[in-house]
Amino acid sequence: MKKPVLRKLLTGLVASLGLVATLSVQAAEPFKVGFVYVGPIGDHGWSYQHDQGRLAVEKYFGDKVKTTYVENVPEGADAERVIRTLAKTGHNLIFTTSFGFMNPTLKVAKQFPKVTFEHATGYKLAKNVGTYISTTYEGRYVAGFVAAKVTKTNKIGYIASFPIPEVIRDINSAQMALNKYNPEAELKIIWVNSWFDPGKEADAANAMMDQGVDVILQHTDSPAAMQAADRRGIFAVGQASDMSSFGEKAHILSVVDNWTPFYIKRVQQVMDGTWKSEDHWGGMAEDEIVIPAFTNIPDEVATEAQSIVDGIKAGTIHPFAGPIKNQAGELKVAEGEILSHDELAGMNWYIEGVQGNIPK
Structure with a gap:
């Protein structure tokens, strides 16, 4: 074989190997x-x-x-x-x-x-x-049940972020549980217009406790409310992650997003x-909404709360099963019916029992 031909073949082989190497890297x-x-x-x-x-x-x-x-x-x-x-x-x-x-x-x-x-x-x-x-409304329903059972003042606090359907339906879900398990309980809502502002969240928690609230739920993201509740000896529910470490005495459950x-x-x-x-x-x-544990509550309440969790998982319990009325007492969901995902996605109204108006 002549050297020029050999050189061309070797050059082509090297080029091909280089191309293969490039493709492998890519x-x-x-x-x-x-x-x-x-x-x-x-x-x-x-x-x-x-x-x-x-x-x-x-x-x-x-x-x-x-x-x-x-x-x-x-x-x-x-x-x-x-x-x-x-x-x-x-x-x-x-x-x-x-x-x-x-x-x-x-x-x-x-x-x-x-x-x-x-x-x-x-x-x-x-x-x-x-x-x-x-x-998350599934977890709020369980939290509403526990709050209904452990409150002594019948005043439950809810720190809300922004008036979007997600937050409104979670407030409604907590109220659905209160309506069923403790109709005497009152849900007090404070809007902080922020997802994460520890100062505002702590201020809202303290304002609620000054009004006699002894259980606090939240739809905001810091553990400030849990910490405030722990300092003053009342109960609180964690939001999104397990907040038990921030309230050794206050924490009763956390609604965890997995x-x-x-x-x-x-x-x-x-x-x-x-x-x-x-x-x-x-x-x-x-397993995308998880309640890791119930703490600081009577065993019988924890057992019933777990049975509600099991029922939600099995599909035998739904927080938005009718009959459901709005604040004006008008029937929105008939008995035997359940709000659909589309209806929940656009929820812009309060159910019967929620006090106050949705901010504009």
């Missing part, structure tokens, strides 16, 4: 998943629990997946900028984890049709946008090419 690049949080990952509530799901994804998939998160993202223009940056930097799947991220997510998704998006607590779908939510099963499932689906846009609701039956 194939080994990890699948990139982004997370956008409205609060800090150290809030010990909503954003903290989402981040626990992210960490579980990393552990489950190992070096096949690389995750990125951005915390403390305001709802609005900043959210759109952050989401777009993640899409531009090669993220294949992006989870946006707050209600106010809905429209920014949809806008960016339209600009990046090859990127998959999942939006938490929203209701607008697109070809490359799915929605997901946990049925995002791990959903996040692992959706990442796998996108990687496999089987992902479809859908509206996902996950609750106790899917």
Whole structure:
């Protein structure tokens, strides 16, 4: 064989091997998943629990997946900028984890049709946008039952964040339990217009306790209310994560969001090419809403509370089973009927027994 021919063959072989090496490197690049949080990952509530799901994804998939998160993202223009940056930097799947991220997510998704998006607590779908939510109202119903049983003053406090359907239906769910198990109990609501503001949450808790409240529920993300309740010797319910360590004497239960099963499932689906846009609701039956333990309450109350949890899991108990009337006494859900997911997703009215008006 002549040397020029041999040289050409060797050059071609090296080039081919280089191409194979390049393709191997490209194939080994990890699948990139982004997370956008409205609060800090150290809030010990909503954003903290989402981040626990992210960490579980990393552990489950190992070096096949690389995750990125951005915390403390305001709802609005900043959210759109952050989401777009993640899409531009090669993220294949992006989870946006707050209600106010809905429209920014949809806008960016339209600009990046090859990127998959999942939006938490929203209701607008697109070809490359799915929605997901946990049925926290199931946990609130159990919390309402326990509060109904342990209160001595018949005054239950509820620290609310923003008047969106998710928060309104959870207030209603707690009231449904009070109506059934202790009709004399009164639910006192304070709106703090924030997801995470420990100072406001503590102030709201103290204001409630000054009015005689002896059990506090919350739909905000810091343990400040639990800590305030512990200092003053009353009961409290943890939000989103297990807050028992923040209230040794106050804690009676925590309604925990367990995002791990959903996040692992959706990442796998996108990687496999089987992902479809859908509206996902996950609750106790899917182990996406969990009550780790009941503490500081009588054994018989804990036993009955667990039976309610078991009934919800089995589908024999539903917090929004009729008959249900609104504040004006008008029948909204007939006996034998249950509010659908679509009706719950748009809930903008209080049930009978809730005092006050929904803020505009």
